[in-house]
Amino acid sequence: xxxATADYTHRDDAELAESVRAGTVAAFGPLxxxxxxxxxxxxxxxxxxxxxxxxxxxxxxxxxLEILLAGGGPTESFRAYLLTxxxxxxxxxxxxxxxxxxxxxxxxxxxxxxxxxxxxxxDYGLEGRLDRMLALRAYERLSPTAQQVLWYTEVxxxxxxxxxxxxxxGVDAVSSRAYRARDDLRIAFLAAHVDRNRCAPRCxxxxxxxxxxxxxxxxxxxxxxxxxxxxxxxCRSLAAELVSVNATLPPIHPHxxxxxxxxxxxxxxxxxxxxx
Numbered sequence: 623x624x625x626a627t628a629d630y631t632h633r634d635d636a637e638l639a640e641s642v643r644a645g646t647v648a649a650f651g652p653l654x655x656x657x658x659x660x661x662x663x664x665x666x667x668x669x670x671x672x673x674x675x676x677x678x679x680x681x682x683x684x685x686x687l688e689i690l691l692a693g694g695g696p697t698e699s700f701r702a703y704l705l706t707x708x709x710x711x712x713x714x715x716x717x718x719x720x721x722x723x724x725x726x727x728x729x730x731x732x733x734x735x736x737x738x739x740x741x742x743x744x745d746y747g748l749e750g751r752l753d754r755m756l757a758l759r760a761y762e763r764l765s766p767t768a769q770q771v772l773w774y775t776e777v778x779x780x781x782x783x784x785x786x787x788x789x790x791x792g793v794d795a796v797s798s799r800a801y802r803a804r805d806d807l808r809i810a811f812l813a814a815h816v817d818r819n820r821c822a823p824r825c826x827x828x829x830x831x832x833x834x835x836x837x838x839x840x841x842x843x844x845x846x847x848x849x850x851x852x853x854x855x856x857c858r859s860l861a862a863e864l865v866s867v868n869a870t871l872p873p874i875h876p877h878x879x880x881x882x883x884x885x886x887x888x889x890x891x892x893x894x895x896x897x898x
Contacts, residue, residue: 635700642690650687657701658683659856660863663817664705668712678715682708701866760810768803775800808871809833812864825850825857832857836864 631652633641641649661679669675685707689695696703761769774785775796782796789796812833821829828850835847851858 636697639690639695639697639700642687643693643695645691647687647691650683650690653700654683656859656862657704659859660701660866661704661708663863664708665712668709678708678711681711685711699866699869701862702870705866756814757807757811759814760807763810763813764803764806767799768806771796771799771803772807776804805837805839808868809837809839811871812836812868815864815867816860821860822856825854828854828857829860832861832864836861836868 633649633652635653635656638649638653642653658679661682662675665675665678665682669678682704686695686704761772764772771785771789774780774788775782782793782800785796785800786793789799791799810833816829816832818826818829828847831843831847835844851861
């Protein structure tokens with residue numbers, strides 16, 4: 623892959639991508655160096671061995687370089703486009719090997735796919751399967767109180783007024799609790815993307831706070847997190863990946879809207895024991 627040079631390292635992703643589209647292949651080097659870590663983490667989720675993951679990463683960057691040189695490719699989020707490309711390649715390979723994967727999931731956001739051409743809904747089975755697994759893992763990390771209010775308001779689509787007698791609290795308290803639970807679920811969903819066993823010991827405390835930092839939920843330790851990020855390229859890369867994932871999450875509204883994240887997280891869980 624290309625190597626970053628001093629002429630390009632201070633440009634942002636959009637400027638570098640535009641340079642590549644104009645025919646300056648050397649500008650692809652910094653893009654590779656910035657995003658290879660995130661690309662490798664994504665590839666490992668689908669690969670059976672290290673060599674297969676490395677092949678997915680290499681093919682993903684090669685495909686994206688080809689698209690950029692042809693005048694297409696991302697104009698906003700380079701990383702999201704790259705991760706989607708790797709996911710599609712993984713699915714294509716699995717389909718060629720005649721593996722069976724879920725095929726009922728919708729495509730990812732259209733903005734991420736701009737310039738890639740039309741794609742069947744089936745091409746995102748892997749992505750949806752992974753997201754449901756991470757959503758369920760996030761739900762399991764929530765407190766019983768948060769799990770319970772999400773069950774009533776999201777899965778059963780009950781209004782705060784109908785939920786209040788079951789939880790023995792006021793209607794306003796239900797709305798407030800549900801709002802906090804939905805935000806907690808998003809924080810836990812981001813945390814589920816992090817493999818803390820791969821981080822250096824000095825990074826552990828920062829990595830543990832990154833999901834809350836991404837959701838702007840850290841107050842007292844936010845400055846410490848940002849100070850660490852200033853001096854740690856590995857954690858900066860991880861933080862950038864979480865910011866990219868966070869941008870794809872649906873917004874939180876004051877009242878339950880039965881969003882796909884909450885529904886995916888709890889749909890396979892049992893009804894809380896004290897629901898009767």
